[in-house]
Amino acid sequence: MKKEDELIKRIREGDKDAFGHLVKDLLSSAYQTAFLIIRSKEHAEDALQNALEGAYISIMKNSDMTHFKPWFYRVVYSKSIDLYRKNNRHGVTELDDYHQQEGNGGFNSAQQIIIQKENKQEMLSCILELKKEQSLPIYLHYYEEMSIKEISLVLGENMNTVKTRMKRGKQMLARVLKDSNRYTEGVKANGL
16 A cells, blocks of 8 residues: 555544645645746645645545545646636746755755755746746646646646647747846756
8 A cells, every 4th residue: 555545544534644744745846836826925825725625625525536646736736726716816926935945865065055946946937937838837847757647637638738838838948048048057957
């Protein structure tokens, strides 16, 4: 039995800590996903809260979820879209200060780690300049390491549509980077 399945079983049996363990590693990236859609820190937090409530209720109702991570991202995506439509606003383009800390095995110096984080933040700011239908698949693929199939499940789109949006998004991202003369090395390093 997978760890996710075991935690879901414990949640259904009334273990109050199991839900926290299940979603703990997904919170940062789920928040960033909501932020990419809504472009507002406060509304992204609201969407994430709604998604967590929806996920917990679905688990307690014994909903079938074969792969929790893509299913949870689908809930986050749906709740974010709902909130975006409800508010119908174009949010502030501030960058997320609630990002996930990534371990690197201790092989990089402190300076290299800082440069990598700055590069990641700069790339995210460029991704935010893209249309939502292009930025979200790129973010999920390159930052959350989701497959095209998982992204298509999250977004409820055909795999070929996701591939097309990613290709167009990468082309647009390359233009944004070229126009701003930022990240010539980043474009090559990220395969854009």
